[in-house]
Amino acid sequence: MEELGEIVGEFLMESHENLDQIDRDLVDLEQEPNSRDLISRIFRAIHTIKGTSGFLAFSRLEALAHAGESLLSKLRDGVLPVTPETITTLLATIDGVRAMLAAIEENGSDDVNVESVISSIHAQMDTEAAAAPAEAAATPEVAAEPPAAEAVRPAPEPVEGQRKPLGEMLVESGAAQPSDVGSALQQQLEGDERKLGTILLEEGKAQPTAVTEALQAQTPKRSVADQTIRVDVDLLDSLMNMVGELVLARNQLVRGVTELGDTGLVRSAQRLGMITSELQEGIMKTRMQPIDHIWSKLPRVVRDLSSSLGKQVQLVMEGKETELDRSLLEAVKDPLTHLVRNAVDHGIEDVERRAAAGKDPEGTLTLRAYHEGGHVAVEVGDNGAGMDVDRIAAKAVEKGLLRAEQIAGMDKRDIMAMVFQPGFSTAAKVTNVSGRGVGMDVVKTNIERIGGTVSVDSTLGEGTTWRLTIPLTLAIIQALTVDCGDQRYVVPQVAVLELVYIDGQSTKIEYASGAPVYRLRGKLLPLVRLDRALGLDVGGDQGVYIMVLQADGRRFGLVVDRVLNTEEVVVKALNSRFKDIGMYAGATILGDGKVGLILDVSSLARRSHLAVGSERENATGTSRGSGGTGSGERLLITAVGERRLAIPLDTVTRLEEFPRDKIEHAGSREVVQYRNQILPLFRLSHVLGTYSEEPDSDTVPVVVYSEAGRSVALVVDRIVDIAENSTNVRREAEDDGLLGTAVIQQRVTELLDIRRAILAADPNFYRDADDEMLVEA
Amino acid sequence: MANRQFATFEVANQLFGVEVDTVQEVLSYNEYTPVPLAPPAVGGLFNLRGQVIAAVDLRVQLGLARQALQGPVMNVILRGDGEPVSLLVDRIGEVVDLDDDAFEPPPDTLSGPTRELVVGTFKLDGRLMLALDVNQAVDTYRATT
Numbered sequence: 001m002e003e004l005g006e007i008v009g010e011f012l013m014e015s016h017e018n019l020d021q022i023d024r025d026l027v028d029l030e031q032e033p034n035s036r037d038l039i040s041r042i043f044r045a046i047h048t049i050k051g052t053s054g055f056l057a058f059s060r061l062e063a064l065a066h067a068g069e070s071l072l073s074k075l076r077d078g079v080l081p082v083t084p085e086t087i088t089t090l091l092a093t094i095d096g097v098r099a100m101l102a103a104i105e106e107n108g109s110d111d112v113n114v115e116s117v118i119s120s121i122h123a124q125m126d127t128e129a130a131a132a133p134a135e136a137a138a139t140p141e142v143a144a145e146p147p148a149a150e151a152v153r154p155a156p157e158p159v160e161g162q163r164k165p166l167g168e169m170l171v172e173s174g175a176a177q178p179s180d181v182g183s184a185l186q187q188q189l190e191g192d193e194r195k196l197g198t199i200l201l202e203e204g205k206a207q208p209t210a211v212t213e214a215l216q217a218q219t220p221k222r223s224v225a226d227q228t229i230r231v232d233v234d235l236l237d238s239l240m241n242m243v244g245e246l247v248l249a250r251n252q253l254v255r256g257v258t259e260l261g262d263t264g265l266v267r268s269a270q271r272l273g274m275i276t277s278e279l280q281e282g283i284m285k286t287r288m289q290p291i292d293h294i295w296s297k298l299p300r301v302v303r304d305l306s307s308s309l310g311k312q313v314q315l316v317m318e319g320k321e322t323e324l325d326r327s328l329l330e331a332v333k334d335p336l337t338h339l340v341r342n343a344v345d346h347g348i349e350d351v352e353r354r355a356a357a358g359k360d361p362e363g364t365l366t367l368r369a370y371h372e373g374g375h376v377a378v379e380v381g382d383n384g385a386g387m388d389v390d391r392i393a394a395k396a397v398e399k400g401l402l403r404a405e406q407i408a409g410m411d412k413r414d415i416m417a418m419v420f421q422p423g424f425s426t427a428a429k430v431t432n433v434s435g436r437g438v439g440m441d442v443v444k445t446n447i448e449r450i451g452g453t454v455s456v457d458s459t460l461g462e463g464t465t466w467r468l469t470i471p472l473t474l475a476i477i478q479a480l481t482v483d484c485g486d487q488r489y490v491v492p493q494v495a496v497l498e499l500v501y502i503d504g505q506s507t508k509i510e511y512a513s514g515a516p517v518y519r520l521r522g523k524l525l526p527l528v529r530l531d532r533a534l535g536l537d538v539g540g541d542q543g544v545y546i547m548v549l550q551a552d553g554r555r556f557g558l559v560v561d562r563v564l565n566t567e568e569v570v571v572k573a574l575n576s577r578f579k580d581i582g583m584y585a586g587a588t589i590l591g592d593g594k595v596g597l598i599l600d601v602s603s604l605a606r607r608s609h610l611a612v613g614s615e616r617e618n619a620t621g622t623s624r625g626s627g628g629t630g631s632g633e634r635l636l637i638t639a640v641g642e643r644r645l646a647i648p649l650d651t652v653t654r655l656e657e658f659p660r661d662k663i664e665h666a667g668s669r670e671v672v673q674y675r676n677q678i679l680p681l682f683r684l685s686h687v688l689g690t691y692s693e694e695p696d697s698d699t700v701p702v703v704v705y706s707e708a709g710r711s712v713a714l715v716v717d718r719i720v721d722i723a724e725n726s727t728n729v730r731r732e733a734e735d736d737g738l739l740g741t742a743v744i745q746q747r748v749t750e751l752l753d754i755r756r757a758i759l760a761a762d763p764n765f766y767r768d769a770d771d772e773m774l775v776e777a
Numbered sequence: 778m779a780n781r782q783f784a785t786f787e788v789a790n791q792l793f794g795v796e797v798d799t800v801q802e803v804l805s806y807n808e809y810t811p812v813p814l815a816p817p818a819v820g821g822l823f824n825l826r827g828q829v830i831a832a833v834d835l836r837v838q839l840g841l842a843r844q845a846l847q848g849p850v851m852n853v854i855l856r857g858d859g860e861p862v863s864l865l866v867d868r869i870g871e872v873v874d875l876d877d878d879a880f881e882p883p884p885d886t887l888s889g890p891t892r893e894l895v896v897g898t899f900k901l902d903g904r905l906m907l908a909l910d911v912n913q914a915v916d917t918y919r920a921t922t
Contacts, residue, residue, distance in 0.1 A: 241827045241828060242827060244827050245826060245827035248827075487810065487811065487813075534813035534814060535813050535814055536813055572828070572829045574829065575822075575829070575830075575831040575860055575862070577815075577816075577819070577831060577917055577918070578812060578815060578819075578831070581812070581814045581815055583813075583814055584812075587810075587822060587829045589824050589827060589829070593808075593824055594808050594810055594823075594824065595810040595821075595822040595823055595824050595829050596810065597810065597812065597822075
């Protein structure tokens with residue numbers, strides 16, 4: 001019984017894959033009705049399902065597959081033409097098979113009523129046969145008794161990938177004469193043990209290069225089946241867990257060994273470290289799957305929907321092979337399907353309207369996936385009607401989401417981002433597909449839940465493009481560890497905009513009728529105390545940190561006792577019993593082996609009753625929009641003397657404040673001790689030759705920059721802001737260490753070239769790094 | 778052969794038992810991460826070879842005061858439904874072989890939170906062992922007052 005279960009399991013898995021392929025092939029077949037290849041492939045797949053289900057005694061499934069096969073055999077034999085109706089019937093058959101497989105998976109029986117499907121197949125065969133009496137008459141026995149063995153057994157087809165005889169190949173390419181090959185074959189028959197190629201070569205009947213080429217072409221490309229094996233996802237997950245453990249054990253070992261100071265041991269430990277990192281990377285890769293996995297269902301979705309709406313839509317897919325972590329793929333599937341349905345339903349116009357607008361009656365829906373700086377971007381674009389910004393703005397005002405006077409100063413994209421608000425729909429009529437005002441906000445919530453962003457861009461009359469930005473993996477995230485009370489918590493770094501230290505003097509928490517706020521560059525930032533939110537004892541307002549967080553379009557400050565450091569943490573799913581609390585996105589194992597809880601920033605914001613309305617003003621006021629709406633890079637703006645310097649945010653490891661008395665000297669350099677390292681300090685004012693007055697605070701703000709395992713701290717006077725570089729007003733710079741200047745937030749800002757700035761301060765910085773790496777290797 | 782094996786442990790001087798099959802392992806652990814806002818019966822989380830395990834405070838489930846969780850506490854880690862879950866107990870006892878003859882339903886006089894967790898009473902030499910309903914015992918959303 002156990003064994004049978006395994007066989008059934010394999011059958012189910014295989015069949016599901018086959019069905020997905022059939023779906024795609026059927027949609028393709030509609031486009032090329034004469035492709036015998038496609039028909040044969042579909043036929044074979046159905047035949048396999050039929051055969052196995054017969055063997056496993058799923059008689060209803062067998063009957064359905066058989067009916068489908070009969071219809072297909074007629075298409076294959078040219079008795080019936082391929083029409084949209086037959087395709088629809090066949091797709092319905094596939095759905096029936098799917099339903100049965102689902103039933104088998106659930107309760108082991110194929111007890112699903114598919115009589116209607118079977119009868120519609122027969123009706124299809126009959127009507128078509130009546131409509132084409134001549135053809136039907138030509139093969140009456142097939143029509144009368146489809147189960148005839150002849151109709152059932154597929155004709156032997158040349159199997160793809162099977163080796164082609166060498167002689168045939170040489171003759172085809174013109175490298176050998178048929179007669180020579182014939183005689184060589186004859187020699188072999190007569191007992192010559194040499195290989196065909198050898199005979200031809202030795203008798204000078206063919207060129208060596210031609211034979212080599214033919215041999216190479218002949219060597220069967222290892223088929224996918226030989227190169228891959230199926231692995232249980234649970235096994236991969238548990239490997240992933242173990243590797244996470246290994247990383248921790250390694251960290252502890254390295255720490256211990258470094259204290260001992262034995263060079264040999266240190267070297268082994270470092271090697272272990274490297275291997276561990278590679279192993280971790282390798283395991284991560286095993287969890288990656290091409291996005292095609294979820295895209296493969298979409299041609300069917302588009303086909304069904306467009307034909308029910310009477311539209312013509314061509315689906316173009318680019319970047320099918322782009323890979324994503326399995327768990328992320330699952331999470332992206334529904335939002336993506338929703339966007340595609342929405343594009344077909346609302347984006348692309350019907351044939352008449354397209355023709356009236358002078359467009360190709362067939363609309364195009366383009367799916368595009370590509371890697372972009374540590375993220376995967378997935379775009380759903382249509383060349384349909386586009387969105388009317390004015391209408392969206394009017395609707396937003398009507399719904400009270402925006403004030404009329406705000407509109408003028410708003411970016412087009414920010415206005416369009418309103419469609420992600422719950423209950424927002426500009427669709428004139430509600431269809432069963434979309435337009436009910438649910439959907440886009442769900443898309444946004446789902447994508448944000450996995451740490452991604454959604455944006456939309458549209459030109460009226462030309463089309464709309466939705467863009468999802470998704471992190472590569474869920475399993476490991478960059479996070480900040482913070483202390484609150486006597487416990488440590490983890491905050492995903494994507495949500496963190498900046499950190500502010502509250503000393504109670506120059507920076508302080510204020511209260512607006514009991515509600516804590518902070519003046520962040522002149523604007524009030526609502527604050528949430530983590531200890532209060534978690535129901536712990538509430539601490540004081542001094543010597544604490546504010547983490548400026550953004551989630552769900554809300555911006556707020558989270559008050560914590562201490563911010564420790566950034567680290568990559570391995571996210572573990574939290575026991576299901578804690579899901580209801582909603583405050584935690586997961587758990588992780590911290591460096592000391594203890595469990596740390598990862599905070600769910602959006603639900604923290606929600607649960608703290610932050611009104612979306614009051615926050616939006618805040619968010620749109622600073623050109624930051626609802627996160628990721630722009631395509632410009634994010635810049636960290638700092639002040640050095642009178643100058644404003646921008647540093648690309650991705651190159652910044654973190655921002656620190658070092659106490660002035662912690663700065664020590666090594667040779668001519670200033671250094672600080674930082675996380676068990678000696679960190680050189682470079683004063684940007686010196687590098688750039690700017691006069692800068694030493695501010696008389698006790699700490700110096702620095703930007704920590706890391707490359708190739710080495711870090712430097714760039715000392716600035718002030719951290720000003722984080723901005724998106726959307727302008728192109730640039731001027732090349734003459735100074736060393738600068739890329740140029742640009743106008744950012746109405747101020748002239750210089751763009752720092754970090755590498756050159758560091759080289760200007762220490763010409764040996766990169767060379768040292770290389771040397772050390774050589775020694776360690 | 779109506780013979781069953783039970784893993785036994787003590788909470789507040791009362792001997793409890795669960796069927797051996799349901800137990801994954803028994804270990805003592807030091808550091809628990811409290812989960813604010815979680816039901817009171819959740820003692821905390823700990824790291825079992827890279828897996829995050831929730832520890833259920835059996836004392837709370839039985840209507841008693843929480844474990845202090847300072848210093849090592851014994852965990853009976855149950856296989857659970859899909860994910861392991863741990864019961865925090867005072868002391869670990871032996872594994873005992875019990876005949877069904879020794880079994881009786883819980884006494885009528887037993888009431889309160891304990892009654893809901895117990896499926897029966899086994900008469901051992903000199904003392905009584907209460908057999909726990911594992912699912913009830915780890916259900917942290919049971920109303921405990």
